[in-house]
Amino acid sequence: MNVSAITSCYLGPQISPEQFVSEHFFLYLIKGTIDYYDGSNHHHLQPGECCLVRKNHLVKYTKRKADNQFEKVVVVFDEVFLKAYQAKHPLSFTNYNGHDAYFLIQQNELIPNFLQSLNPYYTNEGKINPMFADLKREELLLILLQSNPELATILFDFSSPQKIDLEAYMNRNFRFNVSVERFAYLTGRSLSAFKRDFDKIFHETPSRWLVHKRLQEAYFLIEKQAQKPSDIYLDLGFEDLSHFSFAFKKRFGVAPTQLAERRQLASP
Numbered sequence: 482m483n484v485s486a487i488t489s490c491y492l493g494p495q496i497s498p499e500q501f502v503s504e505h506f507f508l509y510l511i512k513g514t515i516d517y518y519d520g521s522n523h524h525h526l527q528p529g530e531c532c533l534v535r536k537n538h539l540v541k542y543t544k545r546k547a548d549n550q551f552e553k554v555v556v557v558f559d560e561v562f563l564k565a566y567q568a569k570h571p572l573s574f575t576n577y578n579g580h581d582a583y584f585l586i587q588q589n590e591l592i593p594n595f596l597q598s599l600n601p602y603y604t605n606e607g608k609i610n611p612m613f614a615d616l617k618r619e620e621l622l623l624i625l626l627q628s629n630p631e632l633a634t635i636l637f638d639f640s641s642p643q644k645i646d647l648e649a650y651m652n653r654n655f656r657f658n659v660s661v662e663r664f665a666y667l668t669g670r671s672l673s674a675f676k677r678d679f680d681k682i683f684h685e686t687p688s689r690w691l692v693h694k695r696l697q698e699a700y701f702l703i704e705k706q707a708q709k710p711s712d713i714y715l716d717l718g719f720e721d722l723s724h725f726s727f728a729f730k731k732r733f734g735v736a737p738t739q740l741a742e743r744r745q746l747a748s749p
Contacts, residue, residue, distance in 0.1 A: 489554065493558065493618060496559075499663075501657075502536050502539070503537075504560065505635070505636055508526070508532055510528050510530055510531065511553055512551055513544060517582070519581060519582035529588075530585070531586045532585045535583070539657040562615065563639075566619060572637060575634060584635060586625065591627075647678050651664070651679075651687075651690075657718060658720065661676075699714070700729075703741050710738055726738070
């Protein structure tokens with residue numbers, strides 16, 4: 482089946498573009514590749530592969546075009562839609578204890594058939610007709626639950642994150658550019674409890690600690706691993722190069738580019 486002939490589409494409500502995943506979504510890659518990182522593991526998605534990206538996780542991704550093309554199908558399973566689905570359909574739950582941000586979905590001939598079935602519903606603007614969007618989302622969910630019954634345990638858990646080890650979580654996820662409020666929520670705390678626990682552990686405010694931790698990592702990457710400042714600042718959670726350079730020089734007394742040049746001259 483020629484899945485590559487399918488046009489990119491997005492079904493469901495828009496989700497936040499930040500590195501925090503606010504709703505579950507299904508992703509099928511048609512053209513190009515995607516590299517994902519969730520703070521612990523790296524994942525690589527090839528054309529013809531699909532996965533479920535889980536809500537309440539932090540995710541970074543890098544898209545790479547193939548022959549100057551990148552095509553994907555994204556279907557969002559938001560909580561409102563899932564609760565409506567649960568009210569209409571009986572569900573069976575199986576044990577699933579995985580914690581990764583990604584659930585890789587095995588190849589299934591029903592999924593390419595579903596993707597092909599989207600073609601008649603495209604509007605002249607290249608979008609799926611909204612009158613049919615929820616019906617198609619429901620159809621896909623039926624397919625996924627039939628072939629991957631453990632997904633029910635993931636999708637229909639509407640609880641908030643539980644309180645977890647704050648120190649280990651922050652040391653693992655400090656590179657993600659999300660708000661302190663997000664970190665509080667993801668560690669199972671109110672904002673005030675998060676700040677209180679953070680001070681007990683790190684003896685510093687979360688915002689100040691995040692900047693210092695990212696700068697320390699930047700110094701290590703430039704000085705010890707010969708990384709270029711322009712290649713690392715985004716991955717370390719800084720929004721622009723000038724802000725990164727200013728903060729780095731203020732912290733270490735030398736601009737990151739100067740440190741890189743010094744390191745290069747010292748190399749044998």
